[in-house]
Amino acid sequence: MPTKSDSYYLGLDLSTQQLKCTLIDQDHSIVLEEAVNFDNDLPEFGIRHGAIQNGNVVTSPTLMWVKALDILLSKLEKSRYIGKIKAISGAGQQHGSVYWSQHGIEKLGHLDPRLTLTEQLKDGFSIEQSPIWQDASTTRECRALEEFCGGPEALAKRTGSKAYERFTGNQIAKIYAESGEKYNETSHISLVSSFLASLLVGKLAPVDSAEGSGTNLMNIKTHRWDEQLLQKCGGDQLSKKLALEPVEGGDVVGKVDGYYQKRYGFSPECKILPFTGDNSATLVSMNLNQGDCVISLGTSDTVLVYLKQGEAEPTTESHLMAHPIDTTGFMGMLCYKNGSLTRQHIRDLYASHDWDSFNKHIQNKARNTDAFGFYYWMQEIIPFAKGIYRFENGKQVQEFSDPSINVRAILESQFLSMRIRLGRMTHDGKMKRLLATGGAAANPHILQVLSDVFGVPVYKQKGMNSASLGGALLAKYGTLDKRSFEDMMKNHTTEPELVCNPDSKETAYYDTKLEEYIRLESVVLADKANV
Structure with a gap:
């Protein structure tokens, strides 16, 4: 039914494979959702699953993201809401970086409404392929940064995480060392999230502190760039290229640029709020309670928990990131590169490219109870390993005696x-409920295994793109005067839908397998180290 609201809030999400938007009204009801799929809608950029992979080097064409915004706004223009949008915020895939040329920055400040963004920014980037979170080519830079700080633990205490290949600081360090001419031609560096905000505000936009904590460059306590780390990763120029200190969620970046007012009909009063990371935006959309844990099953798999000050301690396996709303709180995160694409790979190999067949194998409880698999199809983040390893009766095998075991084994391995x-990060790991999101959350059979492994019920929000919804909520939050996010959500929170409860017998089985899983994983890592 048509809404009577005169105020709307737009959230964008520039993820690995799509640019999505969610428009909500004053009561947080979703009135419009649109998406641009990069593989389907922008095949001219030669990407697969939104990216270009060359060994451990993984990038996305920066101009592809620009063109996706052109397409998405053309769709929104046809709606009756666009002139009533009060604010825009959103999310971007974490860690990815954009390298503006001086020409690009000048063009951004003088956009011509008669032309598309793509036409005007086609020569706007000193590096045309943006490194993204899937890149694993900066191991040398990671070790150098950790050594500079006194070890991985010292870096984690300083920035919230040890050095990771995908983190922006290490990506910049590689470009600084190997592509000095391109680095010198770079006027400014954005993250994917702040890049999208910059496009909308018509000038360089700051990152938010949650995104800054995914760079290995921001001090996790002060929410400011660490000058020593900037110098290590990018020399004397990096501070100038980043230009702006991180800001907090709810701070207004500016008004939507006149280009969008004239070309698409946005209101001149439409505010632009800081854009955050996709995981941070998901955390916002879920409005977590104590004992909640978000598990996002997407291109990557992520585990997110809201930690109060005093509950949070950095580790070398997890990430401690600034919270997008609570300036004294934190987001604890685990991130796995082998998510939906790896599950799909196993489906193709062992379930005839068919999800129904995949689900039948999941439901087969007559499994080999001594079978374990570790599926690092892509270079994994946690742990840092690559390859597929299988064990039966404690011994490594090339293939299971029944190959169909792989279907259930990959889910068990990921969720264990x-x-x-999670237990190591939160001291006990005891959750009251799991909130599932991401593409694979549409599969109740996968969620049942998740529930059984953790021993708690699994819930799901109804019909939503969590990151873009989080962006829309952040947009509304930025328009309020002296009102907390909790107050804003109090009267508009929709309870998530219960999908499944754990099977106590299955949970008891997984309880007995934890130590063996840990032991076999250590065998895998030792084997990797000896290769």
Whole structure:
């Protein structure tokens, strides 16, 4: 039914494979959702699953993201809401970086409404392929940064995480060392999230502190760039290229640029709020209670928990990131590169490219109870390993005696790793409920295994793109005067839908397998180290 609201809030999400938007009204009802799928809608950029992979080097064309925004706004223009949008915020895939040329910055400040963004910014980037979170080519830079700080633990205490290949500081360090001419041609560096905000505000936009904590460059306590780390990763120029200190969620970046007012009909009063990371935006959309844990099953798998000050301690396996709303709180995160694409790979190999067949194998409880699999199809983040390893009766094998075991084994392996590491990050790991999101959350059979492994019920929000919804909520939050996010959500929170409860017998089985899982994982890592 048509809404009577005169105020709307737009959230964008520039993820690995799509640019999505969610528009909400004053009561937080979703009135419009749109998406641009990069593979389907922008095949001219030669990407697969939104990216270009060359060994451990993984990038996305920066101009592809610009063109996706052109397409998405053309769709929104046809709606009756666009002139009533009060604020825009959103999310971007974490860690990815954009390298503006001086020409690009000048063009951004003088956009011509007669032309598309793509036409005007086609020569706007000193590096045309943006490194993204899937890149694993900066191991040398990671070790150098940790050594500079006195070890991985010292870096984690300083920035919230040890050095990770995908983190922006290490990506910048590689470009600084290997592509000095391109680095010198770079006027400013954005993250994917602040890049999208910059496009909308018509000038360089700051990152938010949650995104800054995914760079290995921001001090996790002060929410400011660490000058020593900037110098190490990018020399004397990096401070100038970043230009702006991180800001907090709810701070207004500016008004939507006149280009969008004239070309698409946005209101001149439409505010632009800081954009955050996709995981941070998901955390916002879920409005977590004590004992809640978000598990996002997407291109990557992520585990998110809201930690109060005093509950949070950095580890070398997890990430401690600034919270997008609570300036004294934190977001604890685990991130796995082998998510939906790896599950799909196993489906193709062992379930005839068919999800129904995949689900039948999941439901087969007559499994080999001594079978374990570790599926690092892509270079994994936690742990840092690559390859597929299988064990039966404690011994490594090339293939299971029944190959269909792989279907259930991949889910068990992924979810056991989450449970074990969540326990280390939160001291006990005891959750009251799991909130599932991401593409694979549409599969109740996968969620049942998740529930059984953790021993708690699994819930799901109804019909939502969590990151873009989080962006829309952040947009509304930024328009309020002296009102907390909790107050804003109090009267508009929709209870998530219960999907499944754990099977106590299955949970008891997984309880007995934790130590063996840890032991076999250590065998895998030792084997990797000896290769």
